[in-house]
Amino acid sequence: xxxxxxxxxxxxxxxxxxxxxxxxxxxxxxxxxxxxxxxxxxxxxxxxxxxxxxxxxxxxxxxxxxxxxxxxxxxxxxxxxxxxxxxxxxxxxxxxxxxxxxxxxxxxxxxxxxxxxxxxxxxxxxxxxxxxxxxxxxxxxxxxxxxxxxxxxxxxxxxxxxxxxxxxxxxxxxxxxxxxxxxxxxxxxxxxxxxxxxxxxxxxxxxxxxxxxxxxxxxxxxxxxxxxxxxxxxxxxxxxxxxxxxxxxxxxxxxxxxxxxxxxxxxxxxxxxxxxxxxxxxxxxxxxxxxxxxxxxxxxxxxxxxxxxxxxxxxxxxxxxxxxxxxxxxxxxxxxxxxxxxxxxxxxxxxxxxxxxxxxxxxxxxxxxxxxxxxxxxxxxxxxxxxxxxxxxxxxxxxxxxxxxxxxxxxxxxxxxxxxxxxxxxxxxxxxxxxxxxxxxxxxxxxxxxxxxxxxxxxxxxxxxxxxxxxxxxxxxxxxxxxxxxxxxxxxxxxxxxxx
Numbered sequence: 001x002x003x004x005x006x007x008x009x010x011x012x013x014x015x016x017x018x019x020x021x022x023x024x025x026x027x028x029x030x031x032x033x034x035x036x037x038x039x040x041x042x043x044x045x046x047x048x049x050x051x052x053x054x055x056x057x058x059x060x061x062x063x064x065x066x067x068x069x070x071x072x073x074x075x076x077x078x079x080x081x082x083x084x085x086x087x088x089x090x091x092x093x094x095x096x097x098x099x100x101x102x103x104x105x106x107x108x109x110x111x112x113x114x115x116x117x118x119x120x121x122x123x124x125x126x127x128x129x130x131x132x133x134x135x136x137x138x139x140x141x142x143x144x145x146x147x148x149x150x151x152x153x154x155x156x157x158x159x160x161x162x163x164x165x166x167x168x169x170x171x172x173x174x175x176x177x178x179x180x181x182x183x184x185x186x187x188x189x190x191x192x193x194x195x196x197x198x199x200x201x202x203x204x205x206x207x208x209x210x211x212x213x214x215x216x217x218x219x220x221x222x223x224x225x226x227x228x229x230x231x232x233x234x235x236x237x238x239x240x241x242x243x244x245x246x247x248x249x250x251x252x253x254x255x256x257x258x259x260x261x262x263x264x265x266x267x268x269x270x271x272x273x274x275x276x277x278x279x280x281x282x283x284x285x286x287x288x289x290x291x292x293x294x295x296x297x298x299x300x301x302x303x304x305x306x307x308x309x310x311x312x313x314x315x316x317x318x319x320x321x322x323x324x325x326x327x328x329x330x331x332x333x334x335x336x337x338x339x340x341x342x343x344x345x346x347x348x349x350x351x352x353x354x355x356x357x358x359x360x361x362x363x364x365x366x367x368x369x370x371x372x373x374x375x376x377x378x379x380x381x382x383x384x385x386x387x388x389x390x391x392x393x394x395x396x397x398x399x400x401x402x403x404x405x406x407x408x409x410x411x412x413x414x415x416x417x418x419x420x421x422x423x424x425x426x427x428x429x430x431x432x433x434x435x436x437x438x439x440x441x442x443x444x445x446x447x448x449x450x451x452x453x454x455x456x457x458x459x460x461x462x463x464x465x466x467x468x469x470x471x472x473x474x475x476x477x478x479x480x481x482x483x484x485x486x487x488x489x490x491x492x493x494x495x496x497x498x499x500x
Contacts, residue, residue, distance in 0.1 A: 003058060003357040005051075005223075006299060008231060008254040009155050013359055016055070016253070018222050023061045025217040026052065027251065028109065029209055029226035029234070032069040033093035034078045037100055038274035039289075039304060040260040044227045046290055046412060047257045047298045047360070049106050051225070053410045054356050065216045066109035067209060068094055070116050071192055071202055086192050087116075100277045103425060105286045106412065113212045115203065119194045121211040122203045126183045128245040138174045140186030140199040146179040149240045155254060156232035163232075181237050183207050206237035210250075214242065224251035228258055228299075258301045260293075275304065286424075287413050288313035294362040294411055316413070319373055319404060323415050325380055326401045327487070327494050329394045330387055341379055341396035345403050348372035352407050362411060369407050376400045414450075423483055424449065427497070430482035431456065438475060453484060457493050460486075 004013040018024050028048045031041060052062045070090035079086040094114075101108070126142055129135040134148050146152050146160070153159055163179055182204035187193035193200035203211075213221065219242075224235065235254065242250040262273045280289055283306070291312035296302040348368050355364035376397060380386045389397065405415055431452040435442070438459050456475055463471040476486045479495070486495050 001357070003055070004359055005253055005255055006359050007252075008228075008256050011157070014253060016060075016222070018060065019218075019220060019252070022059070023063070024055055024223060025221035026062060026064045026223045026225065027209070027213040027217055027221065028064060028066040028224075029230055030067040030069065030109075030112070031097060032072050032074060033090045033097060034072065034074040035093065036096055036276045036278055038276050039280060039293075040227065040274070042104060042277050042280075042289065043260050043293050043298075043302070044225075044257050045101070045104075045106055046293055048225050048255075050294070050362065050411055051255075051360055053412065054360065057410050063111070063217070064109045065111045065113065065213065067212050068097075068112065068114045069205065069208060070094065070114045072205060076191055080190075090114075090116075100281075103281050103286065104277055104289070105414070105424070111216050113216065115208040115212070116192075118208070118212050118215060119203060121215050122207045123184075123196055125207060125211050125214070125241070125245055127197070129183065129241060132244060134241075134244045135183055136176065137198050140184075140201060141174070141182060142184035142198055143175055143180040144183055144237070144241055144244075145176065146181070146240065147177055149244050151243070152179075152236065152240050155236045155239055158232065181206060181233065183241065206234055207241060209234070210238050210242040210245075213238075213251075214246075219246045219250075220248045221251055223253045223255060225255040225257075228256040231256055257298045258296075261301050261303050263303075280309075284309045284313060285316075287316055290412050291316055291366070295366060297359075297361055297363050299359070315370070316415075318377075319369070319408070320415050322373055322377055322380070323401050323405070324496065325386055326376070326397045328387060329383075329389045329397065331391050331394050332388050333390065341376070341393070341400055344372055344375040345396075345400050348400075348403060348407075356410075365407065365411070369404055372400060372404060376404075423497070427482045427484060428452070430478070431484075434475065434478055434482075438471070453479070453495055457486065457495065461493065 002015045002017065004015050006012070007014045016024065026048070028044075031037060037045075048064070048066075052064050055062050068090075071086065075089050076086050079089045082089070098108075126135060129144065130137070130142070133145070135142055135144050153163060156163075160179065184196060184198060184207075185201050185204060186198070187200040187202070192202055194202060213224070224238075226235070231254075239250050262275075265273060288309050289312075292309045293302065295312065348371060351368035351371070352365050355361040355368060358364075379393070379397060383389050383393070408415060428449045431449060434456055435452050439455050442455055456479065460472045460475040463469070463475070479486055483497055484495055485497070486493055
């Protein structure tokens with residue numbers, strides 16, 4: 001049975017049924033690049049990355065598009081405040097976003113378009129709306145006629161009589177209706193502008209995502225996601241302008257994550273109660289933050305508290321200590337064989353998949369992982385000194401840890417130790433240099449730290465086989481200098497970050 005997700009549009013859970021069998025097209029609204037990202041952004045970015053990973057695990061080919069809004073009133077205002085240009089502000093915060101994501105250990109989306117690179121597509125979409133009578137021009141501005149689109153309000157479950165202009169919709173007496181929203185804004189002195197049939201100007205916020213989603217995923221695609229604060233007006237307006245122009249359904253599934261709160265209040269830059277990703281990664285590991293965020297179902301609000309992240313860090317340590325204990329097991333022929341491991345592993349697999357299939361319930365999936373960890377630890381406790389195991393028991397325990405690793409990896413969690421992001425970044429830079437020196441042929445294709453270390457260990461094993469002990473020792477020594485300990489076991493070499 002395919003995974004199910006809660007569809008905000010229909011208010012029920014629905015099976016994923018891709019328009020192209022086996023392929024999922026997914027558009028996620030990205031950030032407006034005028035400031036650093038906070039924990040609320042981190043939750044949304046993590047949720048949809050986990051969704052991408054899980055769908056890939058379930059056999060789908062996923063194409064995720066996540067945009068940058070790089071022209072906006074807030075960007076222009078920040079440029080004026082700092083005495084620089086709007087594009088300098090946007091470029092700076094795109095780089096800062098990428099730095100934060102690297103430290104948070106989240107990979108980029110498959111495509112990360114910028115709004116300003118797709119203005120021609122936006123102009124074409126606006127012209128289609130004008131031709132259909134769904135938009136009108138007033139003194140160089142172009143507005144969408146909300147009341148001309150019969151389905152307006154479906155996503156947010158509101159009637160037209162209850163609606164009022166939402167965030168980023170300017171009050172303008174020239175509009176035919178207060179609910180009408182801007183598709184194109186005429187140029188103001190000192191603001192960025194592009195040529196259009198209606199005179200110089202810039203796109204409205206909502207038209208950007210419609211144009212970019214259609215450009216990369218087609219006029220209809222499988223899934224659109226973001227935080228729940230974008231349901232109205234942004235996503236409501238996206239549906240109206242997109243389906244109004246094409247006459248086709250825009251996105252089949254609409255998926256929204258809940259807020260991160262501080263003392264029961266939504267975390268927001270406008271309120272001033274934010275914790276940036278950068279600040280938090282100076283105190284906690286990326287994995288601890290991720291585990292904290294994933295411990296609550298993605299649609300529910302989550303209250304931030306430092307002690308909750310510290311608790312998540314301790315929980316991760318319990319898993320890591322189990323993995324380390326299993327790595328150093330010594331096999332002996334006649335020791336006791338703890339029973340029930342295979343059935344516990346099978347149960348954990350089934351419970352994990354069932355939880356993730358049911359609206360990406362990471363909280364229940366984590367419960368399955370920790371139940372298996374407790375069972376494996378109990379099995380270890382029956383062994384002499386927790387380290388002497390018969391071959392069958394050792395194999396079963398290693399299989400159990402392998403399942404834990406796989407399930408954690410889908411959630412974006414690493415079992416390589418609670419290492420601060422800065423230390424991992426330094427290690428990654430060192431590993432990249434070692435790859436260029438010792439594995440020049442494969443280095444360009446390796447994009448992650450784990451893959452780099454594994455490639456270096458394979459090169460070290462090759463050197464040992466060729467009795468080139470100078471090279472083997474050099475690789476081990478330089479990995480150790482980078483904070484990565486290598487241990488040679490009968491089953492092969494393993495590695496981990498130094499806890500200190």
